[in-house]
Amino acid sequence: MSATPETADTGVTTDLDPERVAYLEALAQQRWFFLHTVEGLTDDQARLTPTASELCLGGLVKHVALTERGWTDFVEHGSMAGGEDADHEAREREFRLADDETLEEVVALFHEVAAHTDELIRTVDLSASHELPPAPWFTPGERRSARRVFAHLLCELAHHTGHADILRESIDGQRSMG
Template identity: 55%
Template sequence: MTTTEQTLTGEHAELLEALGKHRFFLRYTVQGLTDEQAALTPTASQLCLGGLIKHVTRAEQGWYDFIQHGPDAHSGTDIEGHLNSFRMLPGETLEAVLADYEAVSRRTDELLTSGVDLNQSRPLPVAPWFPPNSSWSIRRVLMHIIAETAQHAGHADIIRETIDGQKSMG
């Protein structure tokens, strides 16, 4: 933990702590797995553990870009990229997927520890799932990243338990 993180207080610290908790659970689900196991889709869905981490990485990167550069920088409307983010593609390794997630996580953490203005707002990208002409504050974006990470950590826990019985909790 850096000195900045140790002295961070208030809402920024709480958001960082919540995000860190759910990231831990997501990463924990893949400990000790091979690339082949990380690519398995053992449930009724087409989700795999490596793909879930790729998806969360892509989503967090898109929202980070949105915070930094506005709605045109968000990659959320790229449907093929979105679909591929749920899969381990040929040649991808769990180690590389985790390294990408770590790099993106570090950038988001640095943004939070910088004391970014959580009230700053940006218009959302044009997409069918966003109401027209709406905006989100940086706070709302970070809450969305936390929620998405937590949701997919839960999915990952179910998939891991199906693969080999290991549970993240309980």
């Protein structure tokens, strides 16, 4: 039996300031709900697109991990893929669990990226900021702080957790969030 979001080990220590603890705990809870939606699925089930959208659970796990990795690259290096020069075909493939990929592999990637994000939350200057890359959805010259990136990652994860819950319920009736 897996842990519940309340009993999951968040890795949070008491020597961190409350803001960092809040990010770590909120992300741990959302990650638990998100990954709960893929527990017990086969790779074939994780590839299903059971709703009117083209989303599948395996692809969502991969997309969330790769997007989070892009934002942590931004926090660390001030650069990220996905601006005007983005490979849009590659971006679309993020939402698919390809035949040569397994759910186990993308869940492992998700855990690896999450661990790195958590370490950054524990250690980076939350006020440090970088200019966003050119893209139609960013205001030219706009900057993002690490703090704002981590808040954005939490929002993105919660958003996709809702998608995942609907997909899982459509596959086999399991409801992850209620």
